Amino acid sequence: MTTPRQLLADARLDAVDARVLLQHALQVSRAWLIGHADDVLPPAQAAAFEALAARRRAGEPVAYLVGTREFYGRDFAVSPAVLIPRPETELLVELALARAGQGARVVDLGTGSGCIPVTLKLERPDLAVSAVDISADALAVARGNAAALGADVVFRQSDWYAALAGETFDLVVSNPPYIVAGDAHLSRGDLRFEPQGALTDFADGLEHIRRIVEGAGGPLAPRGWLLFEHGFDQGEASRALLAAAGFLDVQTWPDLAGLDRVSGGRLA
Ligand code: GLN
Numbered sequence: 001m002t003t004p005r006q007l008l009a010d011a012r013l014d015a016v017d018a019r020v021l022l023q024h025a026l027q028v029s030r031a032w033l034i035g036h037a038d039d040v041l042p043p044a045q046a047a048a049f050e051a052l053a054a055r056r057r058a059g060e061p062v063a064y065l066v067g068t069r070e071f072y073g074r075d076f077a078v079s080p081a082v083l084i085p086r087p088e089t090e091l092l093v094e095l096a097l098a099r100a101g102q103g104a105r106v107v108d109l110g111t112g113s114g115c116i117p118v119t120l121k122l123e124r125p126d127l128a129v130s131a132v133d134i135s136a137d138a139l140a141v142a143r144g145n146a147a148a149l150g151a152d153v154v155f156r157q158s159d160w161y162a163a164l165a166g167e168t169f170d171l172v173v174s175n176p177p178y179i180v181a182g183d184a185h186l187s188r189g190d191l192r193f194e195p196q197g198a199l200t201d202f203a204d205g206l207e208h209i210r211r212i213v214e215g216a217g218g219p220l221a222p223r224g225w226l227l228f229e230h231g232f233d234q235g236e237a238s239r240a241l242l243a244a245a246g247f248l249d250v251q252t253w254p255d256l257a258g259l260d261r262v263s264g265g266r267l268a
Contacts, residue, residue, distance in 0.1 A: 002046040005037040011053045017062050018053065024066040025049035061190040071115040074122070076145050081137035082112040083198040084190060088255040089175050092229050092262050093119050095253060096173050099225045102126055107167075107219070109160055109174035109212060110134070112198060114142025114153065116173060121151040132158035135195070160208070161215045168221050174212050175229040180205035206237055213241045220267050227264035235260030 004022060011018040023033060025048040026041070052065050063069040063084040068077055071085035072093055078084055093116060100106060103126050108117040111131035121129040131153055133139050139155050146153045156163050179200040185191055191199060201207035209230060216226045226247065230238050235252035242250045247265025255261035 001040050002043070003038050003040060004033055007041070007046060007049050007053075011049075013053055013056055017056055020062055021052045021056060021065060022049050025052055059189070059192060061193050063190075064193060069113075071113075072119045072123075074119065074149060076113050076115045076118070077141060077148065078113050079137075079141055080193060081135065081195060082141050083175075083194055085113055085115040088257070088259075088261050089116065089229060091253060091255050092116065092173060092175060092227060093123075095227050095262055095264065096120060096171060096225075097123055099227070100124060100127055100171050103128065104170040105130075105168065105221075106171045106173065107131065107164065107169045109172065110176050110198070110208075111142050111155070112138050112175075114145045114155070116175065117153045118142075118146050118149055118151040120173075121146075121153050122149060130154040130156065132156050132160070132163060134159050135197075138195075138198075160211050161219055164219055167219060169219050170221050170224045172212070172216055172220055172224070172226045173228065176208040176212060177201050178205050178209060178230050178234060180231075205231060205234060206241070209234070209238060210241060213238075213245050213247075217245065217267070222268070223266055225264055225266050227262055229262050230260070232259035232261070235263055238263035 007022060008018050026045055055065055061084055063078050064080055068075045069085050072090050076085055105128045106120055108131040111117055111133045117129045117131040120127055136157055139157055143155050177199050179186060181200055181202045212228055239250050239252055242265040248268055250265040252260045252263040
């Protein structure tokens with residue numbers, strides 16, 4: 001005779017993780033769980049929760065277990081083919097929204113789940129939004145999110161700017177892989193289960209940022225903005241790269257934790 005209350009008490013998990021996994025296993029709301037905490041559950045439902053709880057105890061991210069993660073107030077489907085959307089990436093979205101003029105052409109490089117371009121398009125339907133990723137599996141997730149949320153975004157497979165030759169954008173945004181090879185975070189927590197090629201360049205952390213900054217001259221229109229996310233200790237290097245590539249108004253913005261998180265600049 002198992003009840004939600006018992007399952008949660010015996011889960012040996014963080015309380016919020018356990019509740020979210022139980023809601024997913026039972027396909028119920030948080031309010032339902034509170035009202036039915038002492039209901040006797042069918043054994044199959046209890047077993048479904050136990051299976052999820054065991055995977056969580058083994059380290060699998062909650063977002064992959066339930067298949068979604070909230071970003072900018074909307075639910076995005078995620079799978080191990082894509083990075084799990086992070087709250088700090090909302091800063092990149094806000095900075096982009098503040099700089100995109102009416103009808104601006106925007107591209108997101110390395111889109112993953114598509115959370116950045118889909119959010120931009122839904123917040124600002126006037127924008128012409130496209131996105132690229134090198135991974136076909138990631139693009140399938142991103143296209144699914146755009147369709148499910150009703151966002152008209154054009155997706156293409158591309159190694160950064162490679163497939164965009166001849167196109168012009170007013171704004172380029174990116175959350176590229178920027179973690180230094182061998183960084184301890186890569187072997188801890190959720191990151192162990194995420195696509196390593198979406199997290200690290202397997203080098204000094206700036207490999208992709210260099211390519212994105214140095215390649216922006218062709219695709220970016222005059223006075224166009226480039227904005228990209230980076231590590232807490234990469235602000236200075238990012239600004240140096242932007243300045244060397246001829247960008248003006250070069251700045252770094254801190255995330256809500258006060259850490260350098262996004263840098264960018266404007267072409268002359
Ligand atoms: N912000 C992520 C982390 O440190 C990394 C994301 C990225 O490499 N783009 O967990």
